[in-house]
Amino acid sequence: MKIIILGVLALATVAVAAPPSGADASATIVRLESDNIGVDGFRYSYETSNGIAADEQGTLIAGTGKDDQGGIATKGSFKYVGPDGVTYTITFIADANGFQPQGAHLPVGPK
Numbered sequence: 264m265k266i267i268i269l270g271v272l273a274l275a276t277v278a279v280a281a282p283p284s285g286a287d288a289s290a291t292i293v294r295l296e297s298d299n300i301g302v303d304g305f306r307y308s309y310e311t312s313n314g315i316a317a318d319e320q321g322t323l324i325a326g327t328g329k330d331d332q333g334g335i336a337t338k339g340s341f342k343y344v345g346p347d348g349v350t351y352t353i354t355f356i357a358d359a360n361g362f363q364p365q366g367a368h369l370p371v372g373p374k
Contacts, residue, residue, distance in 0.1 A: 287313050304335065314350060317341035324359075334359075 290313035299305040308318035319339030326333030336358035344350050353366040 290315070314344040315342065 290311045292309055293312050294308070294310040296309070297305075297307040299307070302323075304320065304322045306318075306320040308316070310316040317339065318341075319337055321335040321337040324333045324336050336356070338354075338356045340352060340354040342350055342352040349368075351366065351368055353364050353369070355362060355364045357363070
């Protein structure tokens with residue numbers, strides 16, 4: 264069982280979905296915290312002047328044998344203001360079960 268880290272990829276997808284314009288083009292980072300000593304995991308959070316914010320923490324998961332080399336399980340959230348002026352927030356977990364986002368605006372699959 265391998266763990267795929269998709270949280271950062273999801274955030275990157277949102278960040279590059281459209282070229283910045285208006286307030287986004289001149290946005291600045293107003294808060295940044297990062298703790299990554301490279302041993303047991305990581306944690307970061309940031310906010311920008313145009314309403315984007317994100318936080319994520321990852322924990323090292325030890326492997327159980329030859330085919331399972333372990334990985335990192337992450338959880339966090341990010342938010343941004345859409346073109347419609349609505350603030351969209353997504354919380355997520357990314358672990359052995361894949362990337363699991365949740366947000367009021369996301370469709371929910373059948374159960």
